[in-house]
Amino acid sequence: MKKHTISLCMIVKNEEKHLEKCLQSVKNCVDELIIVDTGSNDKTLSIAKKFGAKTFFYKWNNDFAEARNFSIQQAKMDYILIMDADEWLDEKVDLQEVLNNEKDYYMVRIKNETSSGIGILHSAIRLFKNNIGLQYFGKIHEHLNIGDESLTLTNDNGNVLLYHVGYKNETYKEKGKHERNLKLLLAEVKRNPSGYNLYNLGNQYKSNKQHSEALEEYKKAFSLSKDKVYVNHLLFNMIDCLRILGQREEALEVVNASIESFPNYTDFYFLRGRIYGEMSYFIDAEKSYWKCIEIGEVKAAQTLEGVGSFLAYNALGDIYLERGDNVKAFEMAIEALKLNKYFLPALRLYMDSLVRTKIPVENIRTNLESIFPVANYNDLKHLIIVLTVVKSPLLQTYLDLYKLSVSESVLGINYLYSKKYIESFKIWKKIDIESEEYKDIILLSFILETNDLLEKCRQFVNLNKKEWKLLDKLIHGKNIELEKASEKFVEIIIFIAEKLIFLGEDDKFNYLLNVIANSDIALKIELSRILLKNGFAQNAQELLLASYSKNHANKDFVELLADTCFKQNQLKEALSFYNRAIELKHDYPTYEKMYRTLEKLNDQVGLLTVKNEIKRLFPLAEWVKSE
Structure with missing residues (x-):
């Protein structure tokens, strides 16, 4: 040669x-x-x-x-x-x-x-x-x-x-590239407003999260770029801007037209799946992601890595996890990890689906070692990151096994979720906390029944004086009544409740459950969602039924009650509650849930009726047009 x-x-x-x-x-x-x-x-x-x-x-x-x-x-x-x-x-x-x-x-x-x-x-x-x-x-x-x-x-x-x-x-940020490039591009567009220059100007705005400005430039560029090699990515970015700006109907119109012109460009199907997923049109989202896998990766044009493989599998896993199908979510996570073991969202999906199926920690470790063996430092680094993010008690196991040193804040969180509460308290007593840690510190305070750490959280929590007093009483296990609570207060209480389930702190959870049972409806709904998500459908149902007579006109309440019935295979009851929810508000996601219920009942007449209603009311739903 x-x-x-x-x-x-x-x-x-x-x-x-x-x-x-x-x-x-x-x-x-x-x-x-x-x-x-x-x-x-x-x-x-x-x-x-x-x-x-x-x-x-x-x-x-x-x-x-x-x-x-x-x-x-x-x-x-x-x-x-x-x-x-x-x-x-x-x-x-x-x-x-x-x-x-x-x-x-x-x-x-x-x-x-x-x-x-x-x-x-x-x-x-x-x-x-x-x-x-x-x-x-x-x-x-x-x-x-x-x-x-x-x-x-x-x-x-x-x-x-x-x-x-x-x-x-x-x-x-280091190089100030945006300011430099924007100045040059504006001058270049003024000198020569070609499709390519307008496209690059749009990209520059989009990279700086100026989506309205980017969209304007993409629209100008498109009419000048229909025969250019970059037109696929121009359209992708235009659609993505529409999605981000909340203009989903127009985004779907453009993405479907783009698919007609470029039927083998996987990125369009992936973006369509994302748009549908954000609208809770899960059947259409699922079909789009499976189409991505059918087509596979884009070989020549500009593309997102993984749209035809691990990204699509992970997106499917997220849909199944949202539906409560933890087994399917687990399977999708494995498929994604087979294709890219370092894709952290897939590893997190894998861990989340295992935790939700109530598998003991030691069994999770055995399972994890089979799918993600630690062969080198890079493997260990990625695993430690995910275990830290999901706050898994397995983190302590790997820290001990590999004799790793981590920051005191990570160690404090690790001790908390390894149920070494006193050790965690001692660390947080001597160090400052960051904004993303304050809910963990309030959780620790609740478990230990101490308000010694609460002052460190005040700068991150916008609660009024009354709510701070209620939180203090809650931490000390006193009987309290929660009336209408702020969104931030609800967020904190629900965070504590979910983590108590995760930690297996039954006594503490039951106390909190009794408090919430006599509280504002917003708290009941959010707690019921957490219970349902974590496999306690019966408990969620009991909590909701206890106050159904007062909330039978609350659409979210009724639909959630239907979800608890569906999860327990009480299909006729689920169907009845979904019908009631639809009477209160014609909402596409409820129709889709009703359709899934009728599928399980094998009610062909009912299925046809619901499909026709979806066709009539929700023209954006594609799946009913093709089946």
């Missing part, structure tokens, strides 16, 4: 944080390192020189294309590889094998790591022949002049993968 020489060409400024990893990944794959610096005042240049790079200074003039062209003008080798300092080359890539067919340029796959943990994949030309007339244009989001027909270029999809961290929130 003929050896082709390669020049790595980069433009950099203040990249000491990333540059070494970048150059380390590529040093044995290229013959020349060209580093063009635009004004670094950190260790960037010394790092470049350590790798033997040829360094050049270029005075920055707000034009990425000019800087990029200056860098490739310095290259002496057969081919040019373009990278940014916050990228690195996958260790499995063989550039010589890629260049074996000697094409003029190659599409390279780039995985953009995001703060959410979900990768965004797209393709770009990053590897091309030197000295054949290729050059960059565009002050920002610069691209090569491959459309110049006089060049008669050949191309291929190269088996090359680059990783990029520049889209992470902390990286954007």
Whole structure:
């Protein structure tokens, strides 16, 4: 195989944080390192020189294309590889094998790591022949002049993968990228309002959570971009903005039209599933996610990593968990973890579904070790993160097993959920708390019947004086009556109740249950939801039935009572309560629950009646149109 020489060409400024990893990944794959610096005042240049790079200074003039062209003008080798300092080359890539067919340029796959943990994949030309007339244009989001027909270029999809961290929130914040890019893009759009420039301006607004502004630019860009390679992602972002802005009907209209035009672009089905899920149209959401799995991952266009695999399975698991089908949720979590064991939401879904099925902690550990064996530090790190987030008593087991040190706040939470209450109290007595920890501290205070830690929580809890006094009495186990409570107070009481179930503190829970039984209806409804979610359908039902006569006109109350009947397979009773809930308010999710009940009863006449009603009342429901 003929050896082709390669020049790595980069433009950099203040990249000491990333540059070494970048150059380390590529040093044995290229013959020349060209580093063009635009004004670094950190260790960037010394790092470049350590790798033997040829360094050049270029005075920055707000034009990425000019800087990029200056860098490739310095290259002496057969081919040019373009990278940014916050990228690195996958260790499995063989550039010589890629260049074996000697094409003029190659599409390279780039995985953009995001703060959410979900990768965004797209393709770009990053590897091309030197000295054949290729050059960059565009002050920002610069691209090569491959459309110049006089060049008669050949191309291929190269088996090359680059990783990029520049889209992470902390990286954007560090470098002030949004302000810089927005200024350049606004100037570029003013100079040349092309579809591509408008699309990039929309992306910039969206990355800064300015969704209304982004939507406006996407709409302008679409009419100019219908035949462009980026149109799929333009439509995806447009639909996502509509979703985020609450314009769901329009979002569904656009996503369905997009699916007609691009029936194999998995991301559209995934987004449709998300929109339907947020509307509690679970049947349509479920069908959309299964379609994602049927189609699979997108191979060439820009895409969310996992939409055709682990993301779709995890989304299905969330639907099943919401429905109370813990077994199916567990199965979906396993499928997601098989495909990506480091996808933390799937590991959390796995843990949540196990906990809800009342499996003992030791059995959960055995199960966990089979699906997520700890083979290296990365495995352990991900497992510790999830166990910390879900507040599992298993965290202590792994801390002891691997002799790990964690912060005192993590240790304090760990002791609390390992039922080492005194040890937890001693830690929290001497350290400050963060905003996300205050409910745990109130829980600990309730269990230990002490208000010594409550002062530390006051800055995070907006309760009035009366509610603080009630909370103090509650902590000391006194008989109290809760009248109409604030939303924050209800949130705290329900948090305590759920964690008492989790900890198995029956006496404390029964006291709280008696307090809530004589309280505001909002508390009863929320506690009943918690009981139902955690497998105590009968207890939830008893709590609701005790005050049914006073609340028979409350739609949420009646529907929840129906849910408790359904969970206990009291199907005719469930059907009766769902009918009553629908009389109170025509609400799509209730119709869907009624349909599931009729399915279990195998009532074909009833099923047809409900389907016809859904068709008449809820035109956004797609599943009734196709069945």
